[in-house]
Amino acid sequence: MAKAHFSRIGFILAAAGAAVGLGNIWKFPYITGIYGGGAFVSIYLITVLLIGFSLLAGEMMVGYKGGKDAVSSFEIVAPKGQKGWKYAGFMLFSGLLIMTFYSVVIGWIFHYIYLSVTNNLPTTMDIADTTFNNLVQISPITSTIWHFLATVFVAVVLMGGIKAGIEKANLILMPLLLLILGGLLIYATNFDGFHKALVFMFEPDWSKINSEAIVRAVGHAFFTLSIGIGTMVTYAGSMSKEQSLFKAAMWVMVLDTLIALIAGVMIYSFIFEYGAEAGKGPGLVFKTLPVILTNMGTTGIVIAIIFFIALAFAGLTSAISLTEPSVEYFIQRFNWSRKKSIIINTSLYFIVGVGAILSYTTAYGSTFSIGDKPLFDAIEFTTDSILLPLGGLAIAIFVGYILSDEDRKEILQDRVNPKVYQVWLFSLRYVAPLAIVFMMLNNFGIIKI
Ligand code: TRP
Numbered sequence: 001m002a003k004a005h006f007s008r009i010g011f012i013l014a015a016a017g018a019a020v021g022l023g024n025i026w027k028f029p030y031i032t033g034i035y036g037g038g039a040f041v042s043i044y045l046i047t048v049l050l051i052g053f054s055l056l057a058g059e060m061m062v063g064y065k066g067g068k069d070a071v072s073s074f075e076i077v078a079p080k081g082q083k084g085w086k087y088a089g090f091m092l093f094s095g096l097l098i099m100t101f102y103s104v105v106i107g108w109i110f111h112y113i114y115l116s117v118t119n120n121l122p123t124t125m126d127i128a129d130t131t132f133n134n135l136v137q138i139s140p141i142t143s144t145i146w147h148f149l150a151t152v153f154v155a156v157v158l159m160g161g162i163k164a165g166i167e168k169a170n171l172i173l174m175p176l177l178l179l180i181l182g183g184l185l186i187y188a189t190n191f192d193g194f195h196k197a198l199v200f201m202f203e204p205d206w207s208k209i210n211s212e213a214i215v216r217a218v219g220h221a222f223f224t225l226s227i228g229i230g231t232m233v234t235y236a237g238s239m240s241k242e243q244s245l246f247k248a249a250m251w252v253m254v255l256d257t258l259i260a261l262i263a264g265v266m267i268y269s270f271i272f273e274y275g276a277e278a279g280k281g282p283g284l285v286f287k288t289l290p291v292i293l294t295n296m297g298t299t300g301i302v303i304a305i306i307f308f309i310a311l312a313f314a315g316l317t318s319a320i321s322l323t324e325p326s327v328e329y330f331i332q333r334f335n336w337s338r339k340k341s342i343i344i345n346t347s348l349y350f351i352v353g354v355g356a357i358l359s360y361t362t363a364y365g366s367t368f369s370i371g372d373k374p375l376f377d378a379i380e381f382t383t384d385s386i387l388l389p390l391g392g393l394a395i396a397i398f399v400g401y402i403l404s405d406e407d408r409k410e411i412l413q414d415r416v417n418p419k420v421y422q423v424w425l426f427s428l429r430y431v432a433p434l435a436i437v438f439m440m441l442n443n444f445g446i447i448k449i
Contacts (some may be wrong), residue, residue, distance in 0.1 A: 004162040004163045006238050011236075011243060013240050014167055014235055015226075018321030021315055022109075022315045024224060024260040025263040028220065030283075032221060035216065038204035041261075043214055043217040044217040044220060048224070048257055051432045052158075052221040054427040060233075060239070062233045063236030064245055065240070067237050070328075071089030071329055072089070073233050073237055077407075085398055093326060094391060095322040099323055103150045103319060104317065107150050108143065109308055111135055111142065116304040117425060123291065124291060128286075128290060137362045143357045146303060147353050153319075155342050158324060158327055176313060181263060185262050185266045191273040193273030193274070196269075209308070218436075223282065223388060229325060237328075243385040245411070245412060246415060259314075267284065267285070269407075274295070276290045276291075289304075323346065355368050385440070
């Protein structure tokens with residue numbers, strides 16, 4: 001059977017669906033809050049444009065030429081005598097590791113959809129704490145059931161393969177997501193808080209920036225663009241050769257950034273309109289926002305329902321993209337059937353995910369810890385601070401140094417303006433690797449920039 005390919009729009013939406021996730025709607029707004037707003041947003045935008053884009057295009061190039069799973073693509077694209085680069089493709093296992101906690105968080109979102117539909121969202125901050133803690137610390141069974149449903153959803157979509165599964169899910173979910181977030185943003189323009197949100201997000205106060213904020217912004221640029229685990233290699237492996245790679249990468253970056261900014265402005269409009277605090281951390285979407293919405297009456301409840309549904313859509317399309325690289329790898333390299341590969345891969349992260357759930361509970365937390373970190377946090381730290389940056393570094397070195405200028409130009413098929421090409425290559429060869437190394441050293445406390 002001929003290999004299925006994405007349509008143009010199908011590829012862009014699938015890759016944007018990978019990029020747009022919990023990172024954009026849940027994490028980006030709250031880390032922006034922690035690091036004080038505008039200045040952090042500016043650093044994030046610069047990083048996405050300079051470092052993020054070059055790695056994103058670089059990662060896509062490997063799949064575009066290789067046309068297979070991440071390991072095979074690295075092997076095919078590597079020059080003679082350097083086929084050992086196929087091991088870089090093992091970055092795809094980071095996706096499964098990320099899924100162990102990502103799927104759990106999607107499960108929490110399902111629970112909040114349920115709470116909004118049944119009108120049981122918290123009405124005060126104290127109740128909001130209790131509601132969230134009950135879910136996370138007290139009742140692992142509830143979390144596990146939702147985590148199971150999220151896993152089943154991912155498995156079912158993946159069963160459809162590239163066209164009927166991944167492309168179709170993204171063609172439906174991504175426009176809906178944009179519509180919901182756009183609608184909520186337009187609603188928020190009625191607020192006085194809207195103006196405050198714009199000022200907060202876009203007026204940089206550089207005194208609020210320290211080295212930690214810079215490192216977080218760089219790290220988030222990786223995570224949000226889905227770089228470093230072979231997602232983009234795998235998806236680009238099914239890209240049509242008619243499609244311009246740079247243009248597609250640009251669309252993915254623009255959509256990803258746009259949705260993060262819309263989510264940020266929208267959420268902060270609500271926060272400022274109702275006098276809540278900005279710098280509260282991860283509870284922003286699960287605690288602060290629900291309390292505001294329930295106090296708005298029926299309109300607020302309706303907004304809560306569609307907001308959590310949008311958040312679930314964003315998470316699910318990313319979850320699909322985190323799992324597919326490993327699914328595809330076992331199909332291509334071990335001749336597994338798609339069904340077998342999906343069942344084994346999703347079961348694996350499901351089971352470890354239950355460990356991550358238990359690691360947050362009061363009853364079993366100490367059993368499921370690594371050192372002094374709950375399993376959940378240990379996996380998040382390992383992927384965020386070690387594996388994704390290493391994956392990014394591998395891409396930068398491979399595409400920037402191992403491939404020749406002819407190789408790169410052949411893949412890009414002269415579709416790129418020579419000046420843009422030079423800037424892109426400079427960033428890939430020098431800016432990105434330096435930023436990654438600094439970030440990793442900083443994460444390990446070896447240096448303080
Ligand atoms: N980018 C997604 C988010 O912002 C998460 C994600 C999906 C991801 N696929 C990835 C992160 C691949 C790193 C690598 O939530």
